[in-house]
Every structure is written in C-alpha cells, then in structure tokens.
Amino acid sequence: MPVEPAPTRWSFPALDQDGPPDDLVGLGADLEAGTLLSAYRAGIFPMPVGVAGEPMHWFSPVRRAVLPLDGMRISRSLRRSVRDFEIRVDTAFEDVVDGCADLERDSGWIDADIRAAYLRLHELGWVHSVEAWRGGELAGGLYGVAIGGLFAGESMFHRERDASKVALAGLVDLLSDEHADARVLDTQWVTPHLASLGVVEIPRADYLARLRAALRLPLPAAFA
Template identity: 75%
Template sequence: MPVEPVEPPPTRWVFGDPGRFDPDDDLVGIGADLEPGTLLAAYRRGMFPMPVDDRGGPMYWFSPVERGVLPLDGLVVSRSLRRAVRDFEIRVDTALPEVIDACADPRRPSGWIDRDIRSAYLRLHDLGWVHSVEAWRAGVLEGGLYGVAIGGLFAGESMFHRARDASKVALVGLVDLLRDEHADDRLVDTQWVTPHLASLGVRPMPRQEYLARLPALLTVPPPRRLTS
C-alpha cells in the first residue's frame, strides 16, 4: 500500500508574497528555520533553502528568476546513456543518508550541504516527503539523487556520481518512476539550469510561469512508485 506523507505542524514563520519578489534577484529571503513545516511551506511557495557559509549564519532562501525544470517528456536520453542504463539497478530510498553524504562531499566544487541541511531532509524523509533515487551496480552505490516530492512536483536537491553516467542513470530512473497516469501533470524542478542539465533536457522557466503552475502541480496525487 502507498505510504501517505505525514503533514508536520505548520511553520511559525510568514513568507513574503511571491508576487513581490525582486524580479532580478534569485535570493528572496533570509532567516527562518529548517523545521519540516517551514521547508514544506517554502517549497509550496516556490522557494528552497541554501546556506551560504559554514559559520552558522542565517539560512538563505532562493526562488530563481529563471527556474530549471524538466517536463517528463523532455528528458534527452542519448544512445550511450541508454546503454548505460542497462548496467545499473535503480533503487528508491534504500540509502538516502549515503546519497546526501555523497552529494555533500567537501571535495566537490561549490558544495553547500551542511549538517543542518542533512538533518532537516532526513527528518522530511521520515515524514514521507523526501526520496532518493539510487543507481547501483554489482551491489555498489555508484550514483544517485534526492529531492522533495509534493504532489506533481519533484524538487531535486542534488545528485552525485562515482561511475560514469551514474547520476544521469538515476535521473532517467526518477523520470521513469514518475511516469504514470498523471505524468503530463508532473514536473522535475532542478533549481537552476547548468550545461550538464541542459544536455539532459532541462530548460529555463521564468519565475512567474513557475509560480503560476505551482498550485496545480501541488494538487496532483503523489507518485505511487516513489511512496509505495
């Protein structure tokens, strides 16, 4: 039977009106906390957190002016990636702490996942909102990603690979898991567009368009293959 996500107590913080975000700035808020109710309230308003230093300063909240999004029918799978998919086994939620730790590896450039972020998303996972999609080969975790699933929105947080194409295989696996009778109403949010993600079909969506689509996305039934 599907496991329904558990709604946490509501946040004590009041977020600003998304319609009044600075149209030229991805940064839209500073402060608040990382309680489950706060995180869910933020995602439901088109925002996500990211620390900007490792000295325990306030949390920063972003809503990119140009959002990176991947419609499920927009995924680009090259011939070589299609071959690579056959070499891996896709698993869901069997190694979320390991996936987060691999994404947080301090040797990676532009690392941003700290201890507080790790703890916060593990708590959201315990409530049924955060999931990892993992690429395994010969019993070894070679790549993966994790993110927040709310209705028809999968808000990707980070991905990693230890073997060539393993993170791409995890993304292919995610899209496959989201393909159901509501596939046309689902969207993968990648936060920003990078050249790597663009090669896989991720495209920019203006903030206002993203925010306009968000209410309908949130009403879509959660993907059973992620929550069962």
C-alpha cells in the same frame, strides 16, 4: 503516506508578477519540517552560503530550471548505461545525501544542518532518494522533495560514470504516469550539464502557476 508536520511560525513572501526581482527572496527562518514544506509549496528553497553566523538564504529563481518529463535527452551511450544499473528508491537515503555532500566535490553546500533537516523530512515521508546500483554497490543517485506532483531535485552524485544520469532517467520514468503532463521536475537553476540533459528555464510566474496545479496531484506510486 507522508506525515504532515507542525506548521511553520514563519511567513514567506508572496511571489507574483510583482514579486522580488532577484533570486534571493528571504533570509533567516529555520529548517524545521513545517518551514521547509511551506517554502517548497510557495516555490522557495533554502541554501546556506557557507559563512559562519550567516542566516539561511531562501531562493526562488527569477528563471526557474525544470526538466520536462518528455524532454530528457538520452544519448546512445547513456541508453546503454541505463541497462547496466538497477534503480532503487529509498534503500540508501543517508548514503545518497552523504555522497552529494562529499567535501571533495566542487561547490558543495550540504552542511550538517541541511543534512539533518532533510533526513527528518525523509523520515516523515517527504524526501526521497533515487539510486543507481551496480554489482550490489551504490554507484550514484539523487534526492529531492516530493509533494503531490512536484519533485524538487536537491542534489545528485556519482561514483561511476553515468550513474547520476541513470538515476535521473530513473526518476523521469517514476514520474511518467497518467499525470505526467502536469507534474513538475524542478532542478532550481540550469547548468551546462543539466541543459545537456534537457533542462530548460521558465519564468518564475510560469513556474508558480505550474506548481499550484502540480500540488493538487497525487504522489507518484513510487513515493506514496
């Protein structure tokens, strides 16, 4: 089971119907394990802006992207690809993070501080990787924060065609238990690629209501 870290010394804004009108809701704080968990439990996540000396930026999108577990779109070609890969959990976490942080990728944001912070959360049992393997090689994967019924996806990557999509399909399978209707698979913001897979946007208030219910659920068996 995950180990609860020391509580954060920072406070995060209350996000209700009258909350901040923008996605950016805070600046500063730190990336200690207790701070990160407090943020995710409040519907907030960090993201560096890639400028030296700038404080950490904390976001809670006004329109939050989620993937309904019964709504992932799996094409015929992806369904064939699923059969070609093996899904594993937490067998190559650092490799997955490093794949996601590849400096050759566009819009990379995973710096050394973010890497260290999420590795620490992984060691405590709060962050997990879902990996697509083929022929004994890591072909792609994703990682994210699991708290009760919340899985907050952070990033994904692939080295072979469809591997990241296969990992996402594997994650959906892992979350699809008797609590599936109340679980939340959070993808932060929607992109054309994610929308093609079934990701939708919901208002922040709806997300927070779903989050509160999800946090009361047990972890999926794969992450417990």
